[in-house]
Amino acid sequence: MSTAEALVARLRGGLTGAVSGAVSIAAHALGGGGTPSQSAVALLIATTLAVGVVAAGTRLPVAAILVAGQVLGHLVLSLDAGHFHVPGPAMIAGHAVAIAVAALLVVAAERGCRFVLAALRRVAPTPFAPLRVPGAVLVAPRPPVLRGLRRSAGIVPRGPPVTV
Template sequence: MSTAENFVARVRGGFTGATSGAVSIAAHALGGGGTPTQSAVALLIATTLAVGVVAAGTRLPLAGVLVAGQVLGHLVLSFDAGHAHIPGPAMIAGHAAATAVAALLVAAAERGCRIAIAALRRVAPKPFTPLPVRVAAPAPSFRPPVLRGLLRSAGIVPRGPPVTV
């Protein structure tokens, strides 16, 4: 998977998890469930993270992942409030509408993310590639013996590795 597709998958997972949690809290509040406790919110965050990871890591249908996230979130908040119940037709219709809208919004966010990445690739400079370096001319192999004697008498002794190396 390329870096761009990995980023788009993370956007899909983040939006799917966040949408599942937000719809669960909104449905709980509209259903008269009251304010959830800290433990319920912590469990709901863990549930929405799991939904986001599933949405980012697989190519399951987005609507199915959203429905599963809403059901799990609703169960977490219902058990916290102590009123597990069978949802009525109005609640199922509300969740279905929320799923459809959320699926459209997440798909639009994925498409927008791909468009933005493509635009950035066109505008951003190419990665730096260094120019080829020319090799310096080899050192002359012939040195007259007169120069060597003059250098030694002046106290200048070459300190390089032996020629055989």
Template sequence: MRTPTKAAARLRGAFVGSTSGAVSIAAHALGGGTVSSDQPSLALLLAACALVGAVVASMRVRHAVVEVMTMLAIGQTIGHLALSLSPGHHHNTPTGATMLITHLIAIPVGALLIHGAERAISVAASSAQRAVDVLGAGPLTPHAPAFTASPGPVPTPKRLLFSSGIGTRGPPAAR
């Protein structure tokens, strides 16, 4: 049976794996590196990011943002190592710094976005589940009326009700 926790873990793994790959490619492009589809390092990057995603999906997360940041850092490191196997890969001082800054900025931003997406999916799924529960409950049974009116004549009010407000007001008579 699929539980919401397992579904969220699978989505988190997919987000972390794909984000690690995308940021690795983007950081290398910003750092002056080249990544083309015919390089064997790209296939290694895809395999590494799929592995990172599978590991994250199997983990039980207690502190979501901190653990996702850690897994993103590990995933980007693995992605960087996979792309560094390409021929002609080098780290000059200005481009290496740009690449490192891009990786360091992407880690907390990616973790916050993944955590926000996970929360949004959780809220949407619970709202959909409540709607299905309400719609699936069926029509309500009619309730008996709280009071009934008799079809006969209206009874006459008692004498007490007629004389309750009529009379002299004041202190009692002295004897």
């Protein structure tokens, strides 16, 4: 995955997780739920983090991930308040509209990020171009100098000359 695609994937994951949590809290408040406890908020943050990680790591449709995030967020907040109930048609319609709008916004943000990154890639120079490294120079090994053999190599005259 290129750097640009990794950035777009992180953007998708962050936005999907944040929108999932925000819509869960808003729907809970509009549905008459009280203020969530600290433990419910911590569990909701963990849930939205998991939703964001899944959105960043896969190419599943954003709408499908948002639906799963809404279901998980609704379960977390309903279990905390102790009033687990089956959502009514108005709540389901509200969640469906919120998911559709959020999915469109996340996809538009992905496209916008790709557009900006492509424009920057065309305009800005490469910050650190790799240096060309010359190939390795092969050096033939030198045979070891045998000093003892060099002294005794050849015929060496020993003694006085023969004709005197």
